[in-house]
Structure formats: structure tokens, C-alpha cells
Amino acid sequence: MYFLGLAANYKGMDILRHTFAFGTQKDSDALRAYLAAHYGTSYNHVALYHNGRSALAVALKSLIPEKSEVVVTGFTCCAVVQAVRAAHCTPVYADINRETLHYGRAELEKTLKNHKNIKAIIVQNTLGIPVDISELEEVCKEQDLVIIEDLAHCAGVRYADGREVGTVGRAAALSFGKGKAIDTISGGALILLNPEDKPIKQPTKRPYFSETLADRWYPFHGRMIRTFHYLGLGKILTAILLKLGCIERSADSRLSATTRLTHWQAKLVLSKFQKLPKKGRPPIRDHYFVEDRGELLKRLHKVGYMFNEIWYEVPISPARYYKRMHFDEEACPVATAVADEIINLPTYYSKSDLTPAYKIIKEYKIDEK
Numbered sequence: 001m002y003f004l005g006l007a008a009n010y011k012g013m014d015i016l017r018h019t020f021a022f023g024t025q026k027d028s029d030a031l032r033a034y035l036a037a038h039y040g041t042s043y044n045h046v047a048l049y050h051n052g053r054s055a056l057a058v059a060l061k062s063l064i065p066e067k068s069e070v071v072v073t074g075f076t077c078c079a080v081v082q083a084v085r086a087a088h089c090t091p092v093y094a095d096i097n098r099e100t101l102h103y104g105r106a107e108l109e110k111t112l113k114n115h116k117n118i119k120a121i122i123v124q125n126t127l128g129i130p131v132d133i134s135e136l137e138e139v140c141k142e143q144d145l146v147i148i149e150d151l152a153h154c155a156g157v158r159y160a161d162g163r164e165v166g167t168v169g170r171a172a173a174l175s176f177g178k179g180k181a182i183d184t185i186s187g188g189a190l191i192l193l194n195p196e197d198k199p200i201k202q203p204t205k206r207p208y209f210s211e212t213l214a215d216r217w218y219p220f221h222g223r224m225i226r227t228f229h230y231l232g233l234g235k236i237l238t239a240i241l242l243k244l245g246c247i248e249r250s251a252d253s254r255l256s257a258t259t260r261l262t263h264w265q266a267k268l269v270l271s272k273f274q275k276l277p278k279k280g281r282p283p284i285r286d287h288y289f290v291e292d293r294g295e296l297l298k299r300l301h302k303v304g305y306m307f308n309e310i311w312y313e314v315p316i317s318p319a320r321y322y323k324r325m326h327f328d329e330e331a332c333p334v335a336t337a338v339a340d341e342i343i344n345l346p347t348y349y350s351k352s353d354l355t356p357a358y359k360i361i362k363e364y365k366i367d368e369k
Contacts, residue, residue, distance in 0.1 A: 004346050109139060
């Protein structure tokens with residue numbers, strides 16, 4: 001059986017390396033030094049956090065005034081919105097381009113006309129699909145807007161002009177959460193790229209012991225859940241582990257600007273960064289637009305593909321938090337339609353592994369004109 005989520009990208013030895021990893025302060029220092037060198041900034045302009053939303057919130061607090069408006073793609077996770085609100089700013093949703101799953105110049109300019117207090121934009125490169133950064137950069141220079149690059153989906157990707165994501169804006173925020181481009185179950189980093197900006201204070205507070213324990217054992221628990229799915233008991237085991245606090249849903253992670261990344265996760269992050277392709281990496285998920293998605297997912301499930309963990313099943317995911325996001329569907333019709341039609345497949349499986357799934361998806365695929 002094949003899974004989208006539940007740490008399905010962790011195989012035998014990967015699970016053991018993660019569960020029994022050990023790190024010290026030197027490992028966190030080494031990661032900060034590596035990120036500083038990689039993205040062309042100073043050591044004191046890099047900080048490590050317990051999750052990516054914390055890094056993003058600190059980026060906004062560091063670079064723009066409170067009560068500013070911030071452009072967010074209308075197809076994203078609630079964590080981004082949570083970070084904007086934690087910085088005492090207001091998220092402004094920009095509709096997306098169907099091809100890139102992100103706003104482009106036209107969508108950004110339309111949004112700017114309707115909102116006069118925008119001070120920054122967050123560029124996400126959804127699923128690892130690079131936007132046309134040059135055109136967004138032009139608009140931001142004209143309007144004196146700060147660009148913050150969110151690298152959760154796209155660390156290691158390159159834009160069409162050859163520049164690596166994370167090297168264009170004033171700041172780059174990384175997430176090391178479940179299924180992200182760099183995955184250590186949780187974690188994040190902030191990189192300020194302008195040496196004239198005030199250095200960032202590295203947080204020193206450790207995560208709660210329960211959080212660290214859940215992070216350590218999540219790949220193992222994910223393996224258990226996947227195994228129990230064969231017996232029809234996967235949902236029951238998931239519910240039990242959630243109730244006991246042994247696992248945590250990604251969207252539920254708490255935001256804290258004072259809580260650091262663990263040293264052992266820093267060691268794992270550095271190792272994974274060093275293994276990224278030098279010439280750029282492909283998207284972390286493939287995607288298709290389909291009709292009758294619910295029926296399609298049921299058919300895929302019957303032949304062994306558990307692909308229900310969609311990015312994103314509502315414009316601002318997950319669905320259980322959607323009403324709190326105050327998303328204007330009429331103002332973002334493309335994002336709203338895409339959220340109803342998209343299905344995505346993990347790129348950590350081979351094409352041969354997914355061949356039966358592709359055949360079924362083809363029957364439901366929407367022909368783009």
C-alpha cells in the first residue's frame with residue numbers, strides 16, 4: 001500500500017536514524033553556519049526554531065511594522081496565516097494562477113489596487129513549482145514591498161532565471177515539518193539576507209519533552225499506522241495515538257518565537273541539506289485536476305493508494321480550521337476551484353510504483369483548454 005503522508009517517505013534505516021539521532025550545540029551552530037554560507041548572509045542573521053510558522057512570524061516582526069497587510073497566496077496552509085496574525089499583521093489573500101498554483105504579477109497587482117497598507121508579500125512556490133520571481137520582484141521594487149520567501153515546499157528549487165529559492169527576498173523562512181522539502185518532522189529556520197538588518201536572537205528554550213518525544217517517534221508511529229491500515233485498523237490506531245499525544249497533526253503545532261530546534265534535528269537537517277541536488281530539485285509533489293475527487297480517492301484506496309492527505313482540500317487548509325481563516329471565495333475564484341479539483345502524488349515513489357494510480361487518475365482528469 002502507498003501513502004501520501006504518515007511519514008511514508010521514511011524507510012527502514014531512515015526511521016532508525018531519525019529515532020535514535022543525537023546532537024549537541026555544535027550541530028545547531030554548524031547548521032546556522034551552513035545556512036548563512038549557503039544563502040549568502042552572516043551567522044547572526046540565521047536562527048533555528050521549533051517550526052516554520054515561528055520563523056515566518058519572526059521574519060514579519062523583524063521587517064515590517066505591526067498592523068501592516070501581507071499578501072498571502074490564496075492556496076496555502078493555515079500555518080502561514082497564523083504566522084501573519086502572530087506578527088500582528090493582516091493576511092490579504094491573492095488569487096492564484098492555475099498553472100503555478102500561486103499568484104503572479106497580474107494577481108498581485110490586482111490585490112495591491114484593493115489594499116493600500118500592504119508592506120510585504122510571501123512567496124511560497126507551492127508544491128515546489130517555481131513562480132516567475134522576476135515579475136514579482138519588479139512589482140515589489142515599484143511598490144517598495146518586502147519579499148519573504150517561504151521555502152517549506154521548495155528548498156533547493158531554482159527559479160527560471162537560475163537563482164535558487166531563498167536568495168531573492170529580504171528573508172527566507174524554512175520549515176522542516178512532515179512531508180516538506182526538508183523533513184525532520186518539525187523544525188524551522190529564519191534567514192535574513194540583508195546584512196544591514198538587525199541580527200536575529202537565536203531562541204534558547206527547549207521544546208516541551210512531549211513535543212520532542214512525538215517528533216522522535218513519529219516516523220515509527222507512522223510505520224505502525226501504515227501497517228495497521230492493511231488490517232483495517234489504521235484510523236483506530238491514529239485516533240489512539242492522537243488521544244495519547246504520541247503524534248500531532250502538523251496544523252496543530254504551536255507557534256513560539258522563543259522555542260528552538262532540537263540539536264539532534266539540526267544535525268539531521270544539515271545532512272539533508274548537503275544532499276540536495278546542486279542544480280535544483282524537482283517539485284515535491286505532482287498534481288492533477290480531476291472531477292469527482294471523492295470517488296477517485298475511493299477507487300485509488302481500493303487498489304492500495306492512500307492519497308487523501310491533499311495539499312490543499314480547501315483553499316486555506318486544513319478544513320477543520322477553514323472558517324477561522326476568513327477566506328473570501330468570491331475574491332479568489334481560481335483558488336476555490338483548484339481546491340475542489342486538485343489531487344497530488346508524492347514524488348518519493350517511483351513512476352513504476354504509481355503506474356496503476358496514473359491510469360485511474362487519467363479517467364477523471366480534467367482536460368485543460
